Amino acid sequence: MSSFSFEAWLATQSQRAESALLQYLDPDTAVPQHLHTAMRYAVLGGGKRIRPLLVFAASELGSIDRVDASLVNRAACAIEMIHTYSLVHDDLPCMDDDDLRRGRPTVHKAFDEATALLVGDALQTRAFEILSNVIDADSLIRLAQLEMIQSLAHASGSKGMAGGQAIDLQNVGKKMDLPALEEMHAMKTGALLLCAVQLGGIAAQLPPASMASLYTYARALGLAFQVVDDILDATADSATLGKTAGKDAAQDKPTYVTLKGLDYANELAKELKGRALDSLNEFGPQADALRHLAHLVVDRKK
Template identity: 50%
Template sequence: MTGHFSQFAQNCRQRVDSALDVFLPEQTDPTLLLTAMRYSLFNGGKRVRPTLVYAAALAVNPNIDLAGIDPIACSLECLHSYSLVHDDLPAMDDDDLRRGKPTCHIAFNEATAILAGDGLQTLAFELLLNAKVSAELKVQLVGELANASGAKGMVLGQAIDLAAVDQQLNLSELETMHRYKTGALIRASVAMGALAAGANEEQLKALDDYAAAIGLAFQVQDDILDVTADTATLGKQQGADIARNKPTYVSLLGLDTAKAKAAELHRQALSALDVFTEQAVHLRQLADYIIQRAS
């Protein structure tokens, strides 16, 4: 990351962490439910989706007060964290590590992890409903998040992913799976930030094209890292997808072609931002980060 973007990303992480600490404070918790929710929220995540919310809002309105964007950014992180808690469960990917730490069901137990995920999902929508924005915008934001996270979005992608184990998918089928599983929430992050900043139709279309490209690039890079990075760097088990015989861009295309695919998606993302001037600098730098990251 460049120094400029590194500082922006750090500022976004600090904003989200501070806001989440207010929305879900530490408290006496005999059930361990809230403790498990906080454990899953504050486990070293990169906060890519909240950063996209802020960056998209600034691309539309560079003078926007980001305090009004905080609940929206936090809602995306709560939703994303819930998905990871459930994705790690024994019935799903059965992972023991997440970001270098024991996954929620290992640190607590399986039932608590399921409930923590449920709590994080509903908290995401509560944050949107309590945001200090117009009723009309609330409806738009809730609709965006619901469509992106449910059976028309991320959850559908997870279902396709589970059904694809030991199956031979072609490139089109693999892309469809990841446009739902990973891409849908990334597109929602960009759209929700842009809507909160008052984006027009032309801006929303350009930003959605950008988000669709980086959403897929994010997954391609994940697949590349699954075979090129070690467990310590990844913060999760290296080679996990190969061990489960799950189709990936690397298994389908080979490593070099997968890298070329990521580079092409990066070019598409930058091209989509041509309608914006310098105010979209953070989105451009985010696109660079997504394909250059090492974990």
């Protein structure tokens, strides 16, 4: 029987993520101070840190002597910065026009719209800067860095997160069929979650067959994450969510709840969680953190 304690792992790895983010964010005394203060406000203002946690968990599937901890930390910070930049830009009036994020004013409300735009720009470029910096002369590490950069760029761009957001904005007030909705969310939300798992797998130097299993896990998890988001937007309140509840319905956005109903969405989330867990069958106790993260994503209340 496994003695793995997810609570202890979660506490340790969450602190690891926060410490790494503090290390790679410029201090608010650095010029320009206003921008760096706003960047820190955006990144360090809470959040579940699901993406860094997925990087850490996937990296544990490799032999400990083959995993470069510094590279893993850089990858975890890079993907969290990309995620945060996307939230800052999504909240702008020209996009989703939201005033609340992580239980406090969004960046453009706490500062101003121009600063929020620059915060997103700066976090995006900082992500690739820290991921590309030379940390080791070892050729395998350098190859891993390049593969990570390619993965993160693809997940963030027009065929990933940015493209999914574009499709989302284009379909406000319109009807989408289920395959189109799934593809949109696979890009908008799923791509970055998939990338997080891939970054950990790359750091662990996993063989192609194992990476394929991780792909199946992350694809199901990414879709489940969005399905649960749709459920919570329809059922939870703003205080619980830390962001404005009911925005999807108010903006007439297509979601799993509006398209197929709440019961369908709840059943789909459970089915996707099962699919994610089944894909980890080839792994032993080293995948316990990934298993627990699947439960955390689907069973969360905010």
